[in-house]
Amino acid sequence: MSYAIKLDIFEGPLDLLLYLIKKNEVDIYNIPIAIITEQYLNHMEIMRSMNLDLAGEYLVLAATLLNIKSKMLLPPEEKEEGEEEQPDPRAELVRQLLEYQTFKEAAFNLGQRTLLERDVFKRGIVPEVKTEPEEELIEVDLFQLVEAFREIVSGLKDEDLMEIDTEKMSLSDRIHEIMERLSVEKSMHFRDLLADVHDRRMIIYTLLAILELMKMRIVKAYQTHAFGPIRIFLAVEE
Amino acid sequence: MEDLRSIVEALIFASEAPLSLDKIVDIIGMTDREAIVDILKALEEEYANRNGGFHLSEVAGGYQFRTRADMASWLRKLKGIKPPGLSQAALETLAVVAYRQPVTRQEIEKVRGVDVSGALRGLLEKKLLRMLGRKNVPGKPIIYGTTKRFLEVFNLKDLAELPTLREFQELQE
Numbered sequence: 001m002s003y004a005i006k007l008d009i010f011e012g013p014l015d016l017l018l019y020l021i022k023k024n025e026v027d028i029y030n031i032p033i034a035i036i037t038e039q040y041l042n043h044m045e046i047m048r049s050m051n052l053d054l055a056g057e058y059l060v061l062a063a064t065l066l067n068i069k070s071k072m073l074l075p076p077e078e079k080e081e082g083e084e085e086q087p088d089p090r091a092e093l094v095r096q097l098l099e100y101q102t103f104k105e106a107a108f109n110l111g112q113r114t115l116l117e118r119d120v121f122k123r124g125i126v127p128e129v130k131t132e133p134e135e136e137l138i139e140v141d142l143f144q145l146v147e148a149f150r151e152i153v154s155g156l157k158d159e160d161l162m163e164i165d166t167e168k169m170s171l172s173d174r175i176h177e178i179m180e181r182l183s184v185e186k187s188m189h190f191r192d193l194l195a196d197v198h199d200r201r202m203i204i205y206t207l208l209a210i211l212e213l214m215k216m217r218i219v220k221a222y223q224t225h226a227f228g229p230i231r232i233f234l235a236v237e238e
Numbered sequence: 239m240e241d242l243r244s245i246v247e248a249l250i251f252a253s254e255a256p257l258s259l260d261k262i263v264d265i266i267g268m269t270d271r272e273a274i275v276d277i278l279k280a281l282e283e284e285y286a287n288r289n290g291g292f293h294l295s296e297v298a299g300g301y302q303f304r305t306r307a308d309m310a311s312w313l314r315k316l317k318g319i320k321p322p323g324l325s326q327a328a329l330e331t332l333a334v335v336a337y338r339q340p341v342t343r344q345e346i347e348k349v350r351g352v353d354v355s356g357a358l359r360g361l362l363e364k365k366l367l368r369m370l371g372r373k374n375v376p377g378k379p380i381i382y383g384t385t386k387r388f389l390e391v392f393n394l395k396d397l398a399e400l401p402t403l404r405e406f407q408e409l410q411e
């Protein structure tokens with residue numbers, strides 16, 4: 001095999017495939033599947049041997065390519081009267097490639113724009129200084145949060161939990177409420193969040209809301225020492 | 239007239255975010271929008287003609303004073319900050335959202351062919367994207383859209399100012 005291999009990290013399998021098509025100067029609408037598949041697999045092999053983290057998506061596309069290749073090796077099925085012609089097995093892949101290429105262009109175009117704080121500046125923005133809280137904080141993990149949650153629930157009187165709230169409240173409502181409180185107060189105790197909540201469903205929604213927000217890295221949970229009170233912070237300052 | 243012009247100029251000068259025409263009209267309490275539009279045009283022209291270190295630009299549905307692009311290297315020294323790093327992955331994700339919004343993570347991944355959760359998280363943190371709600375399909379996936387901040391950062395008056403996708407398609411042919 002005597003072709004140079006580009007080892008830049010590709011944005012993904014589609015990016016690699018587009019690169020191969022361009023490099024071989026072949027028509028995207030008429031991809032020579034056998035050649036391209038072979039080169040694709042070779043690239044994967046090299047990336048793997050360099051210990052580059054190969055995402056599963058690369059394997060999925062490899063499988064797709066092999067599947068198309070095998071379909072194209074089969075003689076076309078004999079057509080019966082009035083039957084439509086077999087679609088090109090490459091059609092879906094071509095559509096995907098063209099779509100990705102379009103967005104790649106669009107992304108390039110975005111990057112070329114006059115960007116604020118890169119090319120142009122507005123008045124008086126202070127560079128973001130991370131103000132570390134004075135006390136050292138330990139980031140709270142899921143288990144500690146669930147433990148705190150259990151503690152709060154177990155501290156409730158049984159009759160508190162009997163209440164049936166007919167008012168419909170959704171998880172996203174609760175997320176919005178918490179975000180509103182946080183944007184005013186900047187940080188608050190996990191316990192305070194549940195202070196005025198006695199409805200079981202509401203308690204669960206509160207926990208789920210916090211977990212969801214943590215997962216999306218919108219809030220962070222910290223405590224000053226093990227088993228200490230947990231505080232919820234906005235992960236990004238306004 | 240001259241007075242009004244100074245007021246408009248002062249408002250824009252002191253405003254944190256791009257100041258919209260509506261807001262200006264609201265503050266001045268004048269219903270004659272056309273007069274304000276004329277003043278804005280005149281101011282824009284005045285700063286452009288002056289050809290100084292900054293100018294008035296229309297961005298993100300409002301008006302804002304911005305430095306000239308060829309001053310960038312000096313301003314970076316002043317601010318002592320590195321330009322905001324937007325990776326290729328971030329730009330591609332941003333492009334898909336900008337053109338396809340409202341859009342779910344799965345829909346973005348279908349276009350890019352890779353996992354985009356990391357890129358999405360970064361863009362949310364930078365406030366270039368926001369969650370619009372949830373799509374009413376099984377699993378209720380979160381839907382994303384661009385923010386005003388996106389327009390401000392990418393120097394766009396509005397989303398319609400983006401070139402159409404068709405223009406990029408034609409480029410390929």
